[in-house]
Amino acid sequence: MNIRPLHDRILIRRIEKEETARGGIIIPDSAKEKPQEAEVIAVGTGKILENGQRLPVDVRPGDRILFGKYAGSEIKSEGREYLILTENEVLGVISGSAKK
Numbered sequence: 001m002n003i004r005p006l007h008d009r010i011l012i013r014r015i016e017k018e019e020t021a022r023g024g025i026i027i028p029d030s031a032k033e034k035p036q037e038a039e040v041i042a043v044g045t046g047k048i049l050e051n052g053q054r055l056p057v058d059v060r061p062g063d064r065i066l067f068g069k070y071a072g073s074e075i076k077s078e079g080r081e082y083l084i085l086t087e088n089e090v091l092g093v094i095s096g097s098a099k100k
Contacts, residue, residue, distance in 0.1 A: 003077055008047035008057055008087040012038035012065065012072070013080065037094070038065055041082065057087050064094040 005011050015037045040063045046056040059065060072085030 003042065003075075003082070003084075005042055005044040005084060007044045008055075009044045009084055010040055010057065010059060010065075010087060010090065011042040012040055012067070012083050012085065014038050014083070015064065036066055036069060036091075038067060038083065039063070040065060047087070059087070059090060059093060066091040066094065 003011055040059050040061050042061055043057045043059060046054045048054055067083075067085060067090055071089035072083035075082050075084060
């Protein structure tokens with residue numbers, strides 16, 4: 001990965017859900033909602049406060065997070081889709097999800 005987020009930004013990759021619904025019906029891509037759950041790929045160094053101190057980002061690479069439906073900016077790199085969003089757009093961290 002050749003993208004490094006700056007400041008309080010986070011690079012994430014959406015976690016895709018199953019493609020079939022109950023009863024075995026396959027849902028087409030155009031009818032699916034995009035997942036709001038993602039894996040953190042990379043994080044910036046943190047937000048710089050008015051007094052010059054740096055506030056580190058609370059999430060780490062490997063964490064699974066929840067984010068808002070319209071949050072972030074979509075980008076493509078190396079044939080994969082990613083989102084870059086700020087730490088404020090993260091709704092929560094799914095516990096027990098960090099890689100150790």
